[in-house]
Amino acid sequence: SQQGEEDPQALSIQEGENATMNCSYKTSINNLQWYRQNSGRGLVHLILIRSNEREKHSGRLRVTLDTSKKSSSLLITASRAADTASYFCATSSGYSTLTFGKGTMLLVSP
Amino acid sequence: EAGVVQSPRYKIIEKKQPVAFWCNPISGHNTLYWYRQNLGQGPELLIRYENEEAVDDSQLPKDRFSAERLKGVDSTLKIQPAELGDSAVYLCASTLGAGEFEQYFGPGTRLTVT
Numbered sequence: 092s093q094q095g096e097e098d099p100q101a102l103s104i105q106e107g108e109n110a111t112m113n114c115s116y117k118t119s120i121n122n123l124q125w126y127r128q129n130s131g132r133g134l135v136h137l138i139l140i141r142s143n144e145r146e147k148h149s150g151r152l153r154v155t156l157d158t159s160k161k162s163s164s165l166l167i168t169a170s171r172a173a174d175t176a177s178y179f180c181a182t183s184s185g186y187s188t189l190t191f192g193k194g195t196m197l198l199v200s201p
Numbered sequence: 202e203a204g205v206v207q208s209p210r211y212k213i214i215e216k217k218q219p220v221a222f223w224c225n226p227i228s229g230h231n232t233l234y235w236y237r238q239n240l241g242q243g244p245e246l247l248i249r250y251e252n253e254e255a256v257d258d259s260q261l262p263k264d265r266f267s268a269e270r271l272k273g274v275d276s277t278l279k280i281q282p283a284e285l286g287d288s289a290v291y292l293c294a295s296t297l298g299a300g301e302f303e304q305y306f307g308p309g310t311r312l313t314v315t
Binding site for chain 1: 241242243244245246249257292294303304305306307308309
């Protein structure tokens with residue numbers, strides 16, 4: 092079963108624009124992670140945010156977490172064609188087991 | 202440093218045939234996972250190993266799927282017999298240990314059952 096639900100399912104933007112993806116989940120978590128998957132590099136970890144954190148940055152990525160609403164968002168600023176991929180949120184409730192959502196497909200056009 | 206290695210990358214078999222996937226995790230990673238990813242979906246956990254012990258296999262269809270991790274390093278996932286619905290990408294991942302760590306994924310094995 093999948094706990095996370097990403098929104099939108101697909102997103103198409105131009106290079107240089109910002110992309111925002113949202114993730115909602117159902118049960119309490121220890122941490123939430125975002126992963127990227129493209130055909131060239133497989134599934135790659137982007138960022139981890141713990142349940143007691145509200146915001147985290149890594150390069151052009153900004154992640155927020157609202158545990159009261161059981162939701163998270165991933166913002167990619169100044170997007171590039173190379174950001175084209177599927178993005179998944181994954182939640183952990185303990186013991187390092189992750190539950191993934193269905194993903195958001197991002198297309199960045201030059 | 203080498204990443205998670207999986208083989209084969211692609212496999213096409215007829216239904217009712219057996220198939221096996223192999224995974225070599227990152228050196229020093231004690232925790233190993235097998236996931237199945239269906240088209241358009243996120244990965245779903247099949248089994249998690251801590252060293253050589255399977256600590257979470259609740260989602261593994263045990264009537265046809267089996268896995269082993271001898272000596273706590275390499276792992277093999279087997280399906281016997283395969284069904285049409287088993288067509289998917291099988292992903293292996295590893296982490297340093299139990300806890301809140303990022304997972305490192307291999308490239309996966311794309312299985313097609315005809």
